[in-house]
Amino acid sequence: MDLQTLTYVVVGTSFVIYIAIAFWSKAKSTGEFYVAGKHVHPVANGMATAADWMSAASFISMAGLIAFLGYDGSVYLMGWTGGYVLLALLLAPYLRKFGKFTVPEFIGDRYYSQTARVVAVICLIVISFTYVAGQMRGVGIVFSRFLNVEIEYGLVIGMAIVFVYAVLGGMKGITYTQVAQYCVLIFAYTVPAVFISIQVTGQPVPQVGFGSEVLDGGVYLLHKLDQIVTDLGFPAYTEGTKSTIDVFFITFALMVGTAGLPHVLVRFFTVPRVRDARISAGWALLFIAILYTIAPSVGALARLNLTETIQLGPVGMTESNLMYEDRPEWFKTWERTGLLTFDDKNSDGRIQYYDDTNIAFVAEAEKIGWKGNELTVDRDIIVLANPEIAKLPDWVVALVAAGGIAAALSTAAGLLLVISASVSHDLAKSVFARNISDKTELTLGRVSAGIAILLAGYLGYNPPGFVAQVVALAFGLAAASLFPVILLGIFSVRVNDRGAIAGMLSGLLFTVGYIVYFKGVFIEPFAENVAENWLFGISPEGIGTVGMILNFSVALVVSYMTPRPPDHVRDLVENIRVPR
């Protein structure tokens, strides 16, 4: 069977499984539609959370990002895992005890205010839509690369699949498909990593291979990598180029943002007990950590493989650079997608790959006849091309395609569900049409999920030019808007409605303002996005941390200047603090 057919079979089979699960777990009530009837086993919820959380970005882009950033890539590793500690210790158990359906519902009840609830819904919708657009785009890319269909058909197929299981199954359907999707994606991620680790270091466990000696030459992988990249003018792999303050603030924003993401929070509403919510966060992080500890190993191994493929020997010898004619098969495959490009600037028929932004090295390079870096590598291809670079069998390549699609679909479905729940439950049921029956609300939930999917598909097809920017925005927003008020709602009885609303709005507006100022969403940026212009040297990616501090401060100051919350709110807070 050729690769094309094999890929169709593997991806097709995974789709059949997802649809079958959706029919088996059809939601029959709003409770099942919003929170899977609160019957999900903590381990199953951990897996579902892992799939929900790990998006196309984690699966496809992260290892590649780290491969080219080296130490600076640590912000993603620590940021996107450390948030689970905050979730498990500070939020999940209490939200579970609160025991209703959505995050805005908690904010509305705790701050006894419809306004607070509506502001929370706005934050939720902005965060979730920016995210989901990126997922649909990811589905499109995987389809067009591996199944040779146009991006738009890929999108339509992806939307149709999500439509079936999200609209029909609601949270219940999504939970069990996410469990299946986790299994597909983690298997697809681990297999190529294990083989590549064995090929380079002889170690089957990639996390161990990462710190082992390479087979040829007896030097440690990371020492060798530092050596060969610095020889080509790049910064050392294990050392950073970002300022410490920026790394600190970005990591913090990603951690807090993770803990404040509504589609992750809502997963902890689905387990039976408070103690399950605590342990379930641990399971979730365990399942996530498998991928997140492999990713940096994959990044380092891939960077070494790539550099050694191009630079065959010491810098300066003509024969050290690979002849373009001799380039390997995978090189040609990815050239066709435009994600890998070669431009023979000095017309010597050989590939020179080095850091031509490093002024000192450029001078050296000119002496040996190099006229600029000739190879452009899109970081997204690292994971997708890995099986081909390592010469793994076709079924592994097919599996990686299925894994990338699973990662994108599972996250998209989770996001679409929180959007539809906040429309049907937080807006319709409690603000506009309080008297609708459970059945009407369920139908409304399904309709809004359907509309959200169409909108997401449209955004995936016509991605606003700023998708990359808005992802940073989503984390910053979650950190600066939802996280502080949820936390204060649990740990303080003093913070009142006015404090919470003022806090959310100031955190939100400050963060959006800062990002727009430097990145220009819809409009031109006001100032150049460089470190000299940043507030305290903090980049727009890390500004969510400052927004969070602002939110906390405003909420506390306003609350202490205005009357205490009523007695029933004190009772509510005291009630959610104990499991029974």
Add this chain to the structure above:
Amino acid sequence: MKKLTYWQENLRLVGLCLCIWFLVSFGFGILLVEPLNAISFGGFKLGFWFAQQGSIYVFLILIFFYAWRMNAIDKKHDVDEN
């Protein structure tokens, strides 16, 4: 010594766990990364290892530790479920 309430015990445990959380990531992985990189840990520089591997393992242990301790505290104060 005054007996701590359920909530005080919880806060103390959360505080302890968050100190460790901060120490391994922001401490070892970011603020102290340069001095720690002078130490080798197998084929890793220690600071780099904390930033890309170690902190994640510690996070994982922290959550399971917290869940385990909280179950005991729930029982002690007779607020555990079922």
